[in-house]
Amino acid sequence: MSAPAIELRDVRKSFGATEIIRGVNLGIARGERHAVIGPNGAGKTTLFNLISGRFPISSGTITVNGKSTAGLPPQEINRLGLSRSFQITSIFPRLTVFENIRCGLLWSRGYRYSFWHLLGGQKTLNAEADRLLERLKLRDRRDLPAGLLSYAEQRALEIGITIAGGADIILLDEPTAGMSHSETEAAVELIRGVSEGKTLVMVEHDMSVVFGLADRITVLVYGEVIASDTPAAIRGNAAVQEAYLGTIAA
Amino acid sequence: MSLLRRNWLWLLALGVLLAFPFLFYDWAKGRHSGFALTLMSEIGVMAIFALSFNMLMGQAGLLSFGHAVLFGLGAYCAAHVVNLVKAGTIWLPTELVPLAGGLGGLFFGFVLGWLATKQRGTAFAMITLGLGELVSAAALMFMGFFGGEGGITIDRVMDTSLLGVRYTSPWQVYCLVLAWAFIAAALMRLQTQTPLGRMANAARDNFERAQFVGYDPRRVRWMQFTLAGFFAGIGGGLYVLIYEIVTFDTVSAAKSANALLAVYIGGAGGFFGPILGTIVVVLLQSGVSLLSNAWLLYVGVLFIVMVMYAPVGLAGLIGLHAPIWRAGRLRDLVLPYLRALPPALMILLGFVLLVELTSFTTIGAAQGKHFAIAGRTIDTTSPLPWGIAVAALGAGALWLRREARAFRLRWDALMEDAKKQAGAS
Numbered sequence: 041m042s043a044p045a046i047e048l049r050d051v052r053k054s055f056g057a058t059e060i061i062r063g064v065n066l067g068i069a070r071g072e073r074h075a076v077i078g079p080n081g082a083g084k085t086t087l088f089n090l091i092s093g094r095f096p097i098s099s100g101t102i103t104v105n106g107k108s109t110a111g112l113p114p115q116e117i118n119r120l121g122l123s124r125s126f127q128i129t130s131i132f133p134r135l136t137v138f139e140n141i142r143c144g145l146l147w148s149r150g151y152r153y154s155f156w157h158l159l160g161g162q163k164t165l166n167a168e169a170d171r172l173l174e175r176l177k178l179r180d181r182r183d184l185p186a187g188l189l190s191y192a193e194q195r196a197l198e199i200g201i202t203i204a205g206g207a208d209i210i211l212l213d214e215p216t217a218g219m220s221h222s223e224t225e226a227a228v229e230l231i232r233g234v235s236e237g238k239t240l241v242m243v244e245h246d247m248s249v250v251f252g253l254a255d256r257i258t259v260l261v262y263g264e265v266i267a268s269d270t271p272a273a274i275r276g277n278a279a280v281q282e283a284y285l286g287t288i289a290a
Numbered sequence: 291m292s293l294l295r296r297n298w299l300w301l302l303a304l305g306v307l308l309a310f311p312f313l314f315y316d317w318a319k320g321r322h323s324g325f326a327l328t329l330m331s332e333i334g335v336m337a338i339f340a341l342s343f344n345m346l347m348g349q350a351g352l353l354s355f356g357h358a359v360l361f362g363l364g365a366y367c368a369a370h371v372v373n374l375v376k377a378g379t380i381w382l383p384t385e386l387v388p389l390a391g392g393l394g395g396l397f398f399g400f401v402l403g404w405l406a407t408k409q410r411g412t413a414f415a416m417i418t419l420g421l422g423e424l425v426s427a428a429a430l431m432f433m434g435f436f437g438g439e440g441g442i443t444i445d446r447v448m449d450t451s452l453l454g455v456r457y458t459s460p461w462q463v464y465c466l467v468l469a470w471a472f473i474a475a476a477l478m479r480l481q482t483q484t485p486l487g488r489m490a491n492a493a494r495d496n497f498e499r500a501q502f503v504g505y506d507p508r509r510v511r512w513m514q515f516t517l518a519g520f521f522a523g524i525g526g527g528l529y530v531l532i533y534e535i536v537t538f539d540t541v542s543a544a545k546s547a548n549a550l551l552a553v554y555i556g557g558a559g560g561f562f563g564p565i566l567g568t569i570v571v572v573l574l575q576s577g578v579s580l581l582s583n584a585w586l587l588y589v590g591v592l593f594i595v596m597v598m599y600a601p602v603g604l605a606g607l608i609g610l611h612a613p614i615w616r617a618g619r620l621r622d623l624v625l626p627y628l629r630a631l632p633p634a635l636m637i638l639l640g641f642v643l644l645v646e647l648t649s650f651t652t653i654g655a656a657q658g659k660h661f662a663i664a665g666r667t668i669d670t671t672s673p674l675p676w677g678i679a680v681a682a683l684g685a686g687a688l689w690l691r692r693e694a695r696a697f698r699l700r701w702d703a704l705m706e707d708a709k710k711q712a713g714a715s
Binding site: 092094112113115118121123124130131132133134135139142143144146147148151152153154155156157158159160202204205267 | 297321435480481483484485487488489492494495496498499500501502503505506509510513517
């Protein structure tokens with residue numbers, strides 16, 4: 041097996057005097073669907089922000105696809121093949137749904153900062169964006185400003201933007217938060233489909249989603265990993281029961 | 291052929307603009323009105339300027355208070371190039387002088403943009419404000435490049451025309467302005483449809499998201515700024531050809547404010563809003579300023595009214611009618627509009643009368659002018675005209691409120707219908 045998709049070695053992060061991430065070691069294998077769970081304030085989102093380069097780490101090392109991300113801005117980590125979504129929906133509200141997806145595609149298709157290509161004439165690119173819209177079931181919303189979509193549709197669009205560039209590592213931060221039961225089911229199906237053959241890491245509170253999707257689960261409590269194992273092992277883990285699951289499952 | 295069909299509006303506009311000066315043509319003397327042509331040339335130049343400003347403001351969400359710097363420096367570059375051509379040092383066709391201005395704007399956009407685009411939002415606005423003041427101050431210090439208070443003068447009549455035109459008449463200059471205005475506008479329009487233009491929108495909406503799809507938002511801002519500089523510089527180059535002089539006014543904060551006014555009044559949301567805004571602002575500036583001392587006040591009030599009540603601008607207001615137009619119900623709005631017209635005119639009349647009465651008791655009196663309407667001198671010290679003004683303003687306001695309520699109901703009903711109709715089809 042080649043190098044893990046993501047590897048964290050003794051990663052620490054402090055905001056002022058408060059240490060939020062307290063020495064995390066974690067390897068996420070290629071092609072794995074990995075869930076990060078833990079109580080509120082455990083540092084799950086912070087961990088995502090560190091991996092994706094939104095915040096710099098205080099100490100330790102993170103490698104993405106075998107390359108250290110030290111000092112890299114988010115866009116360069118993205119170019120290493122890592123893409124993420126946000127807990128609070130992050131789309132381009134004034135652009136149309138189609139434009140949102142196309143913006144997700146542009147860099148990976150080599151357009152860079154071009155001001156000499158006319159987007160209307162890029163047939164392959166546009167067809168690709170339309171195919172993805174079909175997959176997201178947003179076809180009939182194509183030309184609507186993204187800000188006008190319903191909440192669940194915006195969440196789906198965000199997943200679309202995240203995967204559009206074809207990154208092989210996808211980080212999803214609470215993709216089903218705030219969704220109804222049926223919306224959650226649809227989202228899970230979507231995530232299952234789009235993460236096929238890729239490495240998926242997600243923060244999720246809905247345990248049915250976690251145990252339904254994940255190959256491995258990492259439990260983060262107060263900035264430390266207390267367990268990282270298969271779903272079955274996590275379910276039977278006493279420390280996890282005590283720290284976290286027990287409070288829900290009891 | 292499809293190119294023709296898609297761009298018929300541009301061609302129509304070009305035709306209208308070419309024909310328009312003939313409305314002011316003096317057939318007896320067989321010559322154009324210099325005033326009308328200069329006014330229209332000014333509109334052309336300022337439209338390029340406002341559009342390039344909107345590449346930052348509307349497209350990239352960057353509010354610049356120093357955009358005239360790029361316009362003015364482009365103008366200075368063009369002026370020096372013309373003088374070099376005149377001196378025989380270099381060769382350049384007259385028609386390409388605006389391009390020299392554009393390259394000047396591009397260069398300064400690149401250099402100053404490197405600094406300005408390190409930040410966005412308020413910090414960006416403050417940096418551009420600082421750069422504007424910096425260049426304004428420099429304009430009076432570096433005599434060689436800026437020519438001090440007197441500026442740089444040129445003689446646009448060169449023998450290097452590609453078309454064999456000497457540009458001795460305002461009509462010839464106007465045609466050149468028109469050609470460049472169309473080229474610049476078309477290029478700026480196309481730029482909105484490129485990856486860079488689209489990512490400028492994206493970074494405007496959500497710069498962090500732009501980063502996480504692989505783009506460096508700062509680089510996007512910088513390139514957008516540089517290109518905006520290019521187009522502003524083209525405007526500057528044309529400015530030099532029209533007026534044959536460039537002074538530090540062209541880099542001043544007042545000039546920057548002009549672009550901002552035009553874009554806000556016309557609307558930053560769409561592509562064509564700034565052109566509309568430019569027409570209004572230039573007409574107020576060059577037309578109303580001949581009639582009234584208080585023209586700047588009118589510009590200011592219009593600006594405030596637009597920002598407060600119609601932040602989408604004139605183009606945005608027109609755009610709001612689109613659903614009703616598509617439903618084919620626009621004619622149902624004619625009557626409500628006509629009914630709102632008299633009270634609106636009354637308010638306007640009352641307001642203008644009040645402003646002019648005030649202006650004539652202060653500035654006018656100092657200048658020894660008399661306030662005259664239709665040849666009759668109005669006594670600004672008598673209470674009658676003041677009473678009329680206040681009454682017109684007050685009554686008009688009350689009347690308009692009533693009509694506005696009726697208008698609103700009609701509008702909402704039409705919108706509702708239009709929505710249903712669109713949903714059904």
